[in-house]
Amino acid sequence: MRQIVLDTETTGINPKLGNRIIEIGCVELVNRMLTGNNFHVYINPERDSEEGALNVHGLTTEFLSDKPKFAQIVDDLREYIQGAEVIIHNAPFDLGFLNHEFQLLGLPDFSTHIHGVIDTLVHAKELHPGKRNSLDALCDRYGISNAHRKLHGALLDSELLADVYLAMTRGQNSLGMDVEEEVAVAGEELAVVPLAQVIFQPASEEELAAHQETLAGLDKAVKGQCIWTALTTPPAPAA
Incomplete structure (x- = not known):
């Protein structure tokens, strides 16, 4: 299974108000293993960041002025994410911006290029109801060092989120899968479901x-x- 952990940084919080993506960071997982095949790009949004957003990511207009525009990187991004399951923390935010950028170029939504989305914020709230479930809080909860995270950065946050996701879902496949058992599924033929092998x-x-x-x-x-x-x-x- 190919999965992409994705994060973006933006000029503000609402694409409908003209805010744009300024950074995309992606980390690839294949069969739950980090491959090192990452995707990272800074983008010239052709506008200033709002003060609140700038305080979060620290990417100034001057720094971004010589970076490629979204139209120049979109084909590489589409090829990279094609058919993958995408993992995002607070997915509606990033997907809203990505879909908006694709629409500005007359392209099908970002969502149509991928094979589903896992929202780790939703998953964390199910596992830890009533607790803080920000990326920093989850790093603390799962013992993942984020001491080097002074400002938000799309690639750094994707790398941290990949570790968090693997920690949150470790129990799903941490046992051996050498034994199989047939189970009946309502209205369907018997399906083969792997079970954990227990050695006494x-x-x-x-x-x-x-x-x-x-x-x-x-x-x-x-x-x-x-x-x-x-x-x-x-x-x-x-x-």
């Missing part, structure tokens, strides 16, 4: 002896039976 390894005699020795020490410490011993000792037969 019994304890050795030495390990069992060490376990009993540990329990005996716990019993001695509490001057009776520890919880484990009390729960695992068969009840005495009734008189």
Whole structure:
């Protein structure tokens, strides 16, 4: 499976007010592995950034003045994202701007070039209801270092989001998939669903002896039976 983690920076928060994309950063995942095949470009929006947006990304009009316009990079972007599943944090924001840019050029929406969208903000809210689920908050929650993130940057944020997404979804495929089982799906033929393979390894005699020795020490410490011993000792037969 090919997935693209995507982020944009913009001149403001509303494309309908004439705001434009100034940076796109993409990170490629293939079968949940980072490939290093990234896409990153700065874009000349032909306008100034609003003060609030400039404080977020720090990309000045002067810095962007010699960068390509969106029309000059759109074909490369379309080729890069074609048919991929796209992962975005707060997807409506980025998709709104991308679709707007495509429409300005008379092109089909960005959304028509891809194979679906995963919104990590929606996923995070389902996993952590009532908690902060910004990218910074998720980095803290999953132990991902973002100390180098002083300002927002599309490529940096995509790299961080890729790590967050893999951490959030790790349980979905962290177990082996060597065993398959047929299950019935309503109205359809039997489907083959992979299940995790579980290997049972019994304890050795030495390990069992060490376990009993540990329990005996716990019993001695509490001057009776520890919880484990009390729960695992068969009840005495009734008189």
